Amino acid sequence: MSKITDMRRFPGFLQLTLLCLLVLYAPLMVVMVYSFNDSTSITLWGGFSLRWYEDVFFGLDAPKFKQAALNSLTIAVMAATCATIIAVSAAVAMMRARHLKGRTASFALINLPLMVPEIVTAVASLIFFSAIGFATGYATILVAHIVFCIPFAYLPIAARMQSIEDTYEQAAMDLYATPAQAFRLVLLPLMMPGIFSGFLLAFIISLDDFLITNFVKGAGIETLPTAIFGSVKQGIKPNIMAISTLLLLVSVGFVTLSYLASRMGQNREKKS
């Protein structure tokens, strides 16, 4: 077969792919590589070292970053948990209540925040909190995070829910399960992969949110992203690269988990 008629060959495709990958990952690679740099310069290579990782955990700024990381983590866990519970309720209500009025509108409304520029949400949240006289701090960050995490948790859960036919619950109720038992014993386990990936997605989104957090956090409290931003303002030190690399690792880990979870769910239902 001649090269011209072979439909599987796309000239230049490989080069284009490589270029895309380069643009996507080069900055990350630079950060990762230079986090192991022995020099205090962020551009000159001075040999391999773990000193900046040591600096992150035991250096001058360590207590500040540790507190910020702890804040980030607790907020992310709580925000993701609350957002997931709300998203599950919303998904079940919207997919199962056939007679719910304004179903399409609700669906659009719950996903709309994904399209709203984050800066608008940030400003609006700040104005809202000050309008109702809510003192800025840990609580405002948490509330804001719960709210903007809902659509992220909702997406995988709703997608999963869509593939679960209501005959499963009917079969459960036919076999003497109360509606609550049908939900707990049949629907919930079937939704689990979606719930799991929804939770992880919400967790990651909350963990690395900067913009909204920065607006609503008030003085005296930092999350990891705002703490990083704060120290970068005084000049970039290589320890920031170490923190960023660690954060990247956590993110990649969670995304992988989320992917594996949803694939596991699909495998089980695949017809052999």
Add this chain to the structure above:
Amino acid sequence: MLQKTQDATLAVDIEKVTKNYGSFTALSGVSLDVRDNEFFTLLGPSGCGKTTLLRSIAGFEEISDGAIRLYGEDIAGLPPHQRPVNTVFQQYALFPHMTVAQNVLFGLQRLRKPKDEALTRCTEVLELVQLSAFAGRYPNQLSGGQQQRVALARALAPKPKLLLLDEPLSALDLKLRQAVRVELKQIQKETGITFIFVTHDQEEALTMSDRIAVMSAGEVQQVGTPREVYEAPRNRFVADFIGETNLLDVTVTSVTGDQAFCILPGGREITCPAAAVVDPGPGHLSVRPERMTLTAPTDALLSGQVENHVYLGTDMQVMVRLEDDEVLTLRVQNSDAVSIPAIGSEVGIALEAGAARLLAD
């Protein structure tokens, strides 16, 4: 009515059940009696309301009007989990996250049966459907036929008073379907549970049922044994839907009792049973293709010209165009003893005694 509900042999008493979806009427005043220990089939084309009726009995649809009584008790107001009725779903709806045994145990556990009793029952029903070796498998590790049997075992395990089957064979291939028919009927006899079976397949209905209710457009057209609905259809719909039939336009001259005198196309007169009260005037005569024979054209009840042959393996289908341009289809057994007249030749047609039946519209 009181007498009726006390009748011990009556399993399900459906009385004037109506179901409306907005302005659409899915069931209009359906009344049916299903006897204890009966294999009862709801047969009809898609959209005739048979599945709606089944779902109303199971409790998944709320009926707009009427009553559904199970052994004398009105169950129309009960939610599905409080009805002693189990269902085999069309797509089985086996719980994919549970093993075969867990699926079968599900109903027994919800009924809070003691553990050893539940396990014994689980073993028993899995044996009944010949799946004992598969108790630890997940549904996706089973073939379609095996999944169907798990669905049956799961529904039978709690010993329901009534088993509902919603086209459970439609997802199987033809050979398997035929084998399962026999098996299903056998299981019904063995367990003694009343079955209500929904299908659009008339062959399925005829081979398995004790009685059949033929439905169309939300109404019951006829209830009877397979023989009754096939050989004595009440109206045109039933005659046409079950098996093949020829509908001849005739003129009814007089009716006495259940016998009618009518004039056939071509002018000859015959006496035949009438399905219902039929008034003199134009009518429709149903004649099954296998109940007619080809004869010499002279002095025959009907005569015409052979228009076409269709080879069907065991049978030959012969189309004959009558003098008034109607086309009759006959089935002639494919045998060396029978010679099929050539296309274009003039033939006569004789009707077996009782082959023709005058129908109500």
